[in-house]
Amino acid sequence: MLGHFRRCPGYSPTPLTELPPLAADLEVGRVFVKDESCRLGLPAFKALGASWAVHRALAQRATSGQGPGPVTLVTATDGNHGRAVARMARMLGQRARVFVPQGVHRRAVAAIAAEQAEVIEVSGPYDEAVRRAARAAAAPDTVLVQDTSWPGYEQIPGWIVEGYSTLCAEIDEQLAAVGAGKGPGLVAVPVGVGSLAQAVVTHYRSRPAGRAPALLSVEPAAAACVLQSLTRGEPVSVTTGETTMAGLNCGTPSSIAWPYLRGGLDAAVAVTDDDSARAAARLAELGVSSGPCGAAALAGLRAVLSGPGSEERRTAMGLDATSVVVLLSTEGTNADPRPAAC
Incomplete structure (x- = not known):
């Protein structure tokens, strides 16, 4: 690594x-x-995890026949993880959609938006933002890049x-x-x-x-x-x-x-x-x-x-x-x- x-x-x-x-x-x-x-x-430190996970996820899509076309990287965040995912998306020519729970500082939200991500503010805690992100990632050409797991979502x-x-x-x-x-x-x-x-x-x-x-x-x-x-x-x-x-x-x-x-x-x-x-x-x-x-x-x-x-x-x-x-x-x-x- x-x-x-x-x-x-x-x-x-x-x-x-x-x-x-x-x-x-x-x-x-x-x-x-x-x-x-x-x-x-x-x-x-979040860039370490986001960078490696996005690299692996996009490589897997390319080798599985899903094609090299653009995708939307979706995540929920309290700040730093979302910014790291958004940064990776911008660097690699992908889109990013980031769900942010209530209570996150406005500077953190602005920093994510500055990475050209779509920011969706959630009226609820972090766990609710995670649920919203998981639902959004069911759409075609999306990849959920979440730094927590649950049964059925563990690889990334x-x-x-x-x-x-x-x-x-x-x-x-x-x-x-x-x-x-x-x-x-x-x-x-x-x-x-x-x-x-x-x-x-x-x-x-x-x-x-x-x-x-x-x-x-x-x-x-x-x-x-x-x-x-x-x-x-x-x-x-x-x-x-x-x-x-x-x-x-x-x-x-x-x-x-x-x-x-x-x-x-x-x-x-x-x-x-x-x-x-x-x-x-x-x-x-x-x-x-x-x-x-x-x-x-x-x-x-x-x-x-x-x-x-x-x-x-x-x-x-x-x-x-x-x-x-x-x-x-x-x-x-x-x-x-x-x-x-x-």
């Missing part, structure tokens, strides 16, 4: 930035932030997860280059429907026994579908509320992600918007541009490693004063004025 992206125009690994002040704050050995504020010209979400795995391969190389080749002791990952977390679990759980890190998922308190599902022991849907972590405001885990999350996560936590805002401010002080979703990783780790019971949680996750921690900052700040090329 990493080889595929290395052949893509404009590809370069995103930074893995070491932040010693955070290591001191959190009382661990080293802290690194995987900074996804500029990925393939877009301000979030699986390709999206494959694309996300590139991020983990980059981390391996980057840690080795700075003398941390044994890998992290803990990885904190923001979670919406769980596709990125599925990629992280798949990557790190393939390691030899004793070398796999602890994996922590972090969600908004207003949309903690994975945490609730783990608590119940089965996938459940939750009614989502309002949150500044719009890209994580999802009410149902992806069906293909759920078995990986259930079997591969070591801990899960939900954080408030205030928690995320404080984490984003701390990252900004240290020179990292991180939006509310990206900063959730730090907010979640702070919650786990502080307060009553924190020593027991550290022990359970195998953390000590020498541990290496990686935070996945999955997006740049919405207020970042940088152009599309970052």
